[in-house]
Amino acid sequence: MKNLWKFVIIGAAVVLSAAVLGYAYTYKYRCQNTVTVTGLGETEFTSDFIVWGGSLHVESRDVISGYAKIESDRQKVLDYITSKGIDPSSVVFQFVNVYEQTEPVYNAQGNYAGSRFKCYSLNQSFTIESKDVDKVENISREISSLIAKDVSIDAQMPSYYYTGLDDVKLSLIEKASADALARANNIVRNAGGRLGRVMSARLGGFQITGANTNEEFSAGGSFNTTNRNKKARVTIRVEYRVK
Numbered sequence: 001m002k003n004l005w006k007f008v009i010i011g012a013a014v015v016l017s018a019a020v021l022g023y024a025y026t027y028k029y030r031c032q033n034t035v036t037v038t039g040l041g042e043t044e045f046t047s048d049f050i051v052w053g054g055s056l057h058v059e060s061r062d063v064i065s066g067y068a069k070i071e072s073d074r075q076k077v078l079d080y081i082t083s084k085g086i087d088p089s090s091v092v093f094q095f096v097n098v099y100e101q102t103e104p105v106y107n108a109q110g111n112y113a114g115s116r117f118k119c120y121s122l123n124q125s126f127t128i129e130s131k132d133v134d135k136v137e138n139i140s141r142e143i144s145s146l147i148a149k150d151v152s153i154d155a156q157m158p159s160y161y162y163t164g165l166d167d168v169k170l171s172l173i174e175k176a177s178a179d180a181l182a183r184a185n186n187i188v189r190n191a192g193g194r195l196g197r198v199m200s201a202r203l204g205g206f207q208i209t210g211a212n213t214n215e216e217f218s219a220g221g222s223f224n225t226t227n228r229n230k231k232a233r234v235t236i237r238v239e240y241r242v243k
Contacts, residue, residue, distance in 0.1 A: 033242045034199055035187055039180025041172035042233040044211050047160035050136045053127035054143065063098060066122040068143040070096060073151045074124060080146060085135050087129065093126045102223045133160070133228065159225040167233055169206060176203075176236040184240045196241030204235040 056073045060066030074093060082088050099122075102115040120234065130136050143155050162168065181195075188195045207220025211229040215222065224230055 008135040009046050025232045029167075034239050035184055035195075035242055036237065036239045037180050037183040037187065038114065039178070039183060039236045039238065040174040040233065041175030041177075041179065041236075043168060043172060043175070044229065044231045045162055045164075045168060047133065047162050047228045047230060048162050049129070049131055049175055050128065050158050051161065052136050052140045052156065052158040053125060054068065054153050055123055055125040057147050057152040057154065058122040059101070060122065061119055063120050063122075066098070066120050067096065070122050070124055073153075074126075076146060076149055077126065077143075078152050079138055080143070081128065084139050086130060086139070088133060090130045091126060091128050093124060096102045096122055096124045098122050114181075131163075154180075159227065160228045160230075161225065162230070165208075169234070172206070172232060173203065173236065177238070180236055180238040184238065194243040196243045199239040199241055201239070202237045204237070206232060206234050208232045 045055065056070055056077065059151045060069060078088060078091060081091055098120055101118040101121050103111045105116050106111045128136055128139070140155060140158050143153060146153055153203050186193055192221045203215075205219065207217045207222050209215040209217075209222060209231050210227030211226045211231045213224075213227065215224065
């Protein structure tokens with residue numbers, strides 16, 4: 001009797017093992033009946049929003065005179081910007097930073113003997129945010145003309161943005177998805193099969209670069225702000241079931 005049960009258990013184990021192996025083979029076979037493609041979506045657009053600014057610098061032996069001079073320079077900058085057609089509310093001036101400048105002192109033997117007060121350095125930065133891209137561009141190129149009016153100013157490079165970027169991204173996803181579907185259909189049709197449902201999809205990072213530039217792409221995506229004309233692209237990796 002014990003031998004009989006032994007053979008029953010062994011037989012059941014064999015049947016169970018065969019069933020598991022058969023399912024595993026079937027699963028593996030089915031998983032191999034897929035096709036993976038990468039779709040691409042691209043477009044070009046022109047920035048419609050600009051951010052530009054600079055900073056004013058004044059050196060003075062006393063703080064009061066320094067504040068008066070930087071206030072005068074700030075008004076000259078504001079008058080110049082508004083004379084070019086920019087709304088004064090678009091211009092934001094930051095707080096005035098004051099630093100005490102010193103200079104080294106050496107004794108008769110040429111050894112360092114400490115430092116002494118030289119002057120006060122006052123700095124004030126400003127920023128313009130505007131949709132008048134052309135006007136602000138011209139101002140950024142011509143602001144150096146204020147130097148002739150005794151204004152010490154350092155100008156930055158403009159930064160360019162696009163207010164409809166979310167719509168651009170959605171459009172790119174649609175284009176990339178459609179491109180992936182077309183590629184998969186071509187592959188499967190030429191192989192005599194039919195395309196089934198989507199098994200998985202993975203979206204790549206959005207690459208926003210300057211148009212007609214050789215900027216490198218980043219794995220996490222890139223976002224160009226130095227070029228007014230831009231090119232955006234995104235890829236999507238899609239796995240489809242094949243019937």
